[in-house]
Amino acid sequence: MHAVASASGGCPCHSRHSRPGSQTRATAIPRDTDYAFEMAASSIRYGVGVTSEIGADLKNWKAAKVAVFTDPNVAQLAPFHTVIHSLKRANVPHIVYDRVSVEPTDSSIRDAIDFVRLHQPDSFVAVGGGSTIDTAKAANLYLTHPKNEFLDFVTLQSVKGFQCVKIPTTAGTGSETTGVAIFDYVPKNFKTGIANRALKPTLGIIDPLNTRTMPPQVHVSSGLDVLCHALESYTAIPYNERSPRPKDPIERPAYQGSNPISDIWSLKALRMCVENLPKAYKNPTDFVAQEQMILAATFAGIGFGNAGVHLCHGMSYPISGLNKNYLHPGYANVAGVGKKLVPHGISVAVTAPAVFEWTAPACPDRHLEVAAIFGADISKATRADAGKILSDQIRKFLHTLDVPNGISAFGFEKSHVDALVVGTLPQHRVTKLAPHEATQQVLQSLFEKSFTIY
Incomplete structure (x- = not known):
């Protein structure tokens, strides 16, 4: 068993944000990685x-x-x-x-x-x-x-x-x-x-x-965007492992990698989303849950707006862009006459089970911590279990929200995988923040595992 603590209380993964044994800035950074992060929000x-x-x-x-x-x-x-x-x-x-x-x-x-x-x-x-x-x-x-x-x-x-x-x-x-x-x-x-x-x-x-004017399916899609903002920013590459180090502070990107301040916002948003999104979806008059969700969206925005997101978002872009035939239930009036649409939050969420099973070895403690927020019993879990446990919890959560059963539900077939991968590879703004290198072969595997999720 591995101890798992909150972001504000010494999670073992916080060693990712420091270099043990470093004494000064001059000696702390042997590689061309960044050594600082900035927080910016409206x-x-x-x-x-x-x-x-x-x-x-x-x-x-x-x-x-x-x-x-x-x-x-x-x-x-x-x-x-x-x-x-x-x-x-x-x-x-x-x-x-x-x-x-x-x-x-x-x-x-x-x-x-x-x-x-x-x-x-x-x-x-x-x-x-x-x-x-x-x-x-x-x-x-x-x-x-x-x-x-x-x-x-x-x-x-x-x-x-x-x-x-x-x-x-x-x-x-x-x-x-x-x-x-x-x-x-x-x-x-x-x-x-x-x-x-x-x-x-x-x-x-x-x-x-x-x-309060949002239809139930819009609650789900927008809420799943919150969920993945929080999950991805909390599991992104640490800011002090991101490269190259900027030669001028103005060159430091908006998306900088996970950091101790963004972590706090992301975890809070995740807890609020897991607790309140199903309530907001199932009960249109649960205004308390709706209030918590709009706050969760803002909290997650502060977190990912500085840490960044990674593969769920990167892979969602070609899912939405290449869709030709699918219109999500409840979106006919939102999309407009004749328009096909995979809502952004849905396109992000359907790859989450595969993505977070793959990212878990980079920081298993964080993945176990997140799984516990979803309700998993991690008292006897090992780090090797982290990816499977979290992936299963995400599947259960998506199922309660009536999320379509993977990208095959949008009409994608195995013959489309190459095009989906090609559409993801240029998204360096986000894919480079994944905690492992997302190669062409990795992306192909993740898309294939996302054809069905239940």
Whole structure:
């Protein structure tokens, strides 16, 4: 039996974050790995009904023209109307962009960019899920850098943007805290992203009232994104094993690897998610569980926004991008007429049993600790058991949430594995944070093991 303690109480795996015997910085780092990590997150305001304060915020900031971003569905709902009424009461000039696409693509991002370049706002407000928040981030970025090509920012380090407020209406992405924006790059059939601390919102408004309009399946998908944010950031490569070491602090990436501060946020988010997501899904009037989930999303956002995610997210991008025929139950109105969709949280979660069985040998104590949070009895477990125990716990959890039985449920066949691997390999922003090297052969095996999960 191996003792397992919490992140704040001396988990044996915390030796991953230090080098035994090191005395000084000059002698502590014999390899070209990093020796430091940075914590960055948006200012956060939480409270029931706090959305109504947005007009006062923008007035205090002396905003001259605010671009309010939302999607066609949220535009009909109370959270959006609360924002508009608040801006009107404060006499803040504003324009509305309500064409955000669920799971944004390069073309939908370009449409948003054209809109803001035409209207030239000086502030942004995003009301919606991660798709809306990420679209607003990208539009803000390209408005302030009009001479850059579209894909420049996937790798560009130094960027700037206007002040912005993000108001999530789903409990999942944590995008209101992070410097990350994700979109489908349709010409290559994969998702990619922009990750830079300068993309962090000025303020994230976390109002539990805003998630009460979510359908049950959206609760599940967004909540599973929280789950995997927490799991992946807690098991990512340690910050002081990530390379190369930046030559200039500005080159230190937003995703830096697991670290003692992110660990605390990630574990707290994981506990909240395991306890509350099934309740939020099964009982639409369990507002306490819903409040806990929107907080969990924010907590996980702070954790993974600095530590990063790894293979579940990296592998999810081609699953979503290559999907041609599957529309997830409960998403017909969300996706739009005729659109096929594997929701992001679902595409992330279906590979989790295989991924965490594979990652366990890198840090078995952490995997056992996480398995115990799911409810596993680890009193007689050995480190060699960690991957199987955690994998089984994740399967049970997904089954209670009616998650489809692996990627075969989306119409993928064994002949598609090569394309799925090819779509994952370029995702270095996340795959390089896996605690083992994710080779082509490894990815092929993980996809094959994810065809069915029950």
